Amino acid sequence: MAGPRPTPAFAGTALELTSIGVGERFFRIYPSSHPDPLGYGKTRSRFSDPRRRANAKRFGVLYLGASLKVCFAEAVLRDRRNGAVADYPMEETELARLSYAEIAVAASLNVVDLRRDGPIRMGVPSDVAGASGQSLARAWSVAFHDHLRMPDGIIYHSRLNQEVSLAIYDRAIGKLAPAQLLPLLRAPGFARVLNDLNVALV
Numbered sequence: 001m002a003g004p005r006p007t008p009a010f011a012g013t014a015l016e017l018t019s020i021g022v023g024e025r026f027f028r029i030y031p032s033s034h035p036d037p038l039g040y041g042k043t044r045s046r047f048s049d050p051r052r053r054a055n056a057k058r059f060g061v062l063y064l065g066a067s068l069k070v071c072f073a074e075a076v077l078r079d080r081r082n083g084a085v086a087d088y089p090m091e092e093t094e095l096a097r098l099s100y101a102e103i104a105v106a107a108s109l110n111v112v113d114l115r116r117d118g119p120i121r122m123g124v125p126s127d128v129a130g131a132s133g134q135s136l137a138r139a140w141s142v143a144f145h146d147h148l149r150m151p152d153g154i155i156y157h158s159r160l161n162q163e164v165s166l167a168i169y170d171r172a173i174g175k176l177a178p179a180q181l182l183p184l185l186r187a188p189g190f191a192r193v194l195n196d197l198n199v200a201l202v
Contacts, residue, residue: 003125003136006143015149016118020109026064026166028101029075029184037101037178038062040170046134047141047154047167059145060170061153064103069193070163071100077197078160087200092185095201100187102180109175111166112144114156129156145169 028037040062042048042055049058065071076098080088112118114129128137144151152172158165168176184190194201 003127005136005139010123010143011147013122013147015144015147015151016113016122017110017149017151018113018155020105020111020155020166022105022108024105025179026066026103026105027068027071028062028064028103029068029071029098030101032097032099032183037099037103037181038173038176040173044138046137048138049142049145050135050138051142061141062168062170062173062176064166064168065158066164066166068100068187068189069196070158070161070165072190072193073160073197074158074165077199087198089202090199092201095184098184100180100182100184100190101178104177104179105175106177107175109152109168109172110149111153111155111168112151114154115164141167 030037030039040060042058042060044050045061045063047061049060051058063074065074076095077088112122114124118124119126119129124140125136128140141154144154150171151169152175153166153168155164155166157163193199
């Protein structure tokens with residue numbers, strides 16, 4: 001059963017915030033057809049704005065990962081390996097259409113921390129940071145975004161491999177800067193990622 005949605009009282013709750021310092025690096029995988037490595041959309045995703053309103057009045061979210069592996073798991077592989085007991089075949093042509101970006105923090109970020117005890121102290125249901133409850137996560141993301149502290153986004157553990165991930169609200173994307181851009185197939189360590197996740201290129 002999904003946990004409760006935020007109430008108006010949450011606006012006065014103390015947020016559990018973590019600072020991410022200048023110079024820290026994160027990663028992203030995105031379609032090569034999109035020229036901007038910091039581009040984002042407003043389509044439905046884990047922490048997107050679910051409100052039915054004009055697109056210009058809804059916030060966007062940019063997702064980053066602490067490693068190339070978590071980016072590949074979240075952006076490309078997702079649940080495709082579920083039930084697969086041998087190497088998972090993946091078309092090289094599919095991956096050739098993707099780009100890799102290393103993103104640097106150019107100005108300090110303050111993000112809501114959904115790791116460890118943070119959700120408990122804020123009264124946030126475990127489903128928001130866990131593997132289920134995406135509709136619930138979107139409702140809480142609105143509450144975080146609209147809080148008086150105006151956080152830059154959310155830090156949480158990936159539902160797929162528990163590595164650190166970021167959901168950055170569009171108002172804070174100016175605090176990020178691309179540091180390295182490459183085709184995904186040429187990204188440093190990508191062959192090791194495929195090997196670790198039992199993915200075979202065909």
